[in-house]
Amino acid sequence: MKLKHLPSGIVHKGKKDGTTGCGTNTKSQSDHWIFSSQPVSCAKNGCNN
Numbered sequence: 001m002k003l004k005h006l007p008s009g010i011v012h013k014g015k016k017d018g019t020t021g022c023g024t025n026t027k028s029q030s031d032h033w034i035f036s037s038q039p040v041s042c043a044k045n046g047c048n049n
């Protein structure tokens, strides 16, 4: 699945444990994150591979 971070507009890979591929916790501010069908735009390790 992919998750969009609304304040930044960046799309990350989402993991089942509640973090992104690059290690951000999506549960601490869950209202900042929505499911997305857009391509991953995060360039960090873990998302961009």
Ligand SMILES: [Zn+2]
Residues within 6 Å of the ligand: 011, 012, 013, 020, 021, 022, 023, 042, 043, 044, 047
């Ligand atoms: Zn990322």
